[in-house]
Amino acid sequence: MLSRNMKKKEEAKYLDREWLLMTANLKAFFETEDQEALHKFRVAVKKLRAMLYLFEIADTDSALIKYFKPVRKIFKHAGVIRDAHINLLLAKQYKLENELFESSQRQIIESGIIAFRTNSDGYFKTLKEAHKKIKSQLNKLSDKDIAAYYQEQLEQIAANMSALHFNEELHTSRKLIKILMYNKKLAEAALEGSLSLNIGYLDKLQDTIGKWHDNIVTAELFAQPEFHDKALVAKLKRANTAIRRNIATMAKDFLPKATTPENNSN
Numbered sequence: 001m002l003s004r005n006m007k008k009k010e011e012a013k014y015l016d017r018e019w020l021l022m023t024a025n026l027k028a029f030f031e032t033e034d035q036e037a038l039h040k041f042r043v044a045v046k047k048l049r050a051m052l053y054l055f056e057i058a059d060t061d062s063a064l065i066k067y068f069k070p071v072r073k074i075f076k077h078a079g080v081i082r083d084a085h086i087n088l089l090l091a092k093q094y095k096l097e098n099e100l101f102e103s104s105q106r107q108i109i110e111s112g113i114i115a116f117r118t119n120s121d122g123y124f125k126t127l128k129e130a131h132k133k134i135k136s137q138l139n140k141l142s143d144k145d146i147a148a149y150y151q152e153q154l155e156q157i158a159a160n161m162s163a164l165h166f167n168e169e170l171h172t173s174r175k176l177i178k179i180l181m182y183n184k185k186l187a188e189a190a191l192e193g194s195l196s197l198n199i200g201y202l203d204k205l206q207d208t209i210g211k212w213h214d215n216i217v218t219a220e221l222f223a224q225p226e227f228h229d230k231a232l233v234a235k236l237k238r239a240n241t242a243i244r245r246n247i248a249t250m251a252k253d254f255l256p257k258a259t260t261p262e263n264n265s266n
Contacts, residue, residue: 012138023127028040050178077112101226158258161251170213208247
């Protein structure tokens with residue numbers, strides 16, 4: 001048992017650090033109701049989930065993602081509050097005034113926070129239990145497994161990019177890119193000498209895909225009956241035409257671009 005603990009010491013330390021950060025951000029939100037703290041909590045959840053995907057390659061029978069599902073439920077509950085906040089920010093950004101819409105979004109935030117607070121003790125208990133289960137199931141990751149995982153994921157993204165479709169598949173490709181980026185610190189030693197990553201290129205590509213997706217969501221929001229702003233929806237669609245061209249250019253020859261060291265890339 002001692003040798004097993006020694007093998008997974010590094011992985012456990014990484015898990016503990018990220019878990020502590022996630023919990024601290026949730027606690028900060030309950031104390032201050034600061035939307036930035038809620039955002040950081042959700043980002044931390046995404047990073048931990050990405051890390052668990054990487055850990056699961058060491059054991060196909062692993063239950064790590066299963067143990068993490070209760071945390072995802074908290075993430076989704078927080079998302080209701082966060083989405084309403086973002087909707088208000090979008091309305092302000094585009095100078096759209098609609099009292100009914102604004103009051104409904106504020107009501108979602110207020111009632112959401114009340115329900116969120118009501119469950120706070122249970123949420124922290126859930127986080128503690130999930131952390132204990134996941135930590136006990138961690139397996140040592142070999143450099144070979146990590147490198148193979150990255151290569152496989154990059155090839156999958158490359159296949160998606162070569163047959164580029166502006167639909168949910170592209171949004172999924174962005175998620176895959178972000179998983180690789182989130183895990184870079186954990187994986188960098190294993191990738192050294194076997195696989196180079198152009199993080200600058202990957203980040204720019206995922207960010208551009210994110211803007212394309214955000215524009216679609218925003219256009220759908222402002223096409224709703226309470227706004228029905230045809231001019232703004234048309235403007236967003238025109239903007240997305242240019243973004244789509246940028247994505248198509250960036251996505252061409254994805255694999256060599258993604259694996260060419262930044263100081264040697266165009």
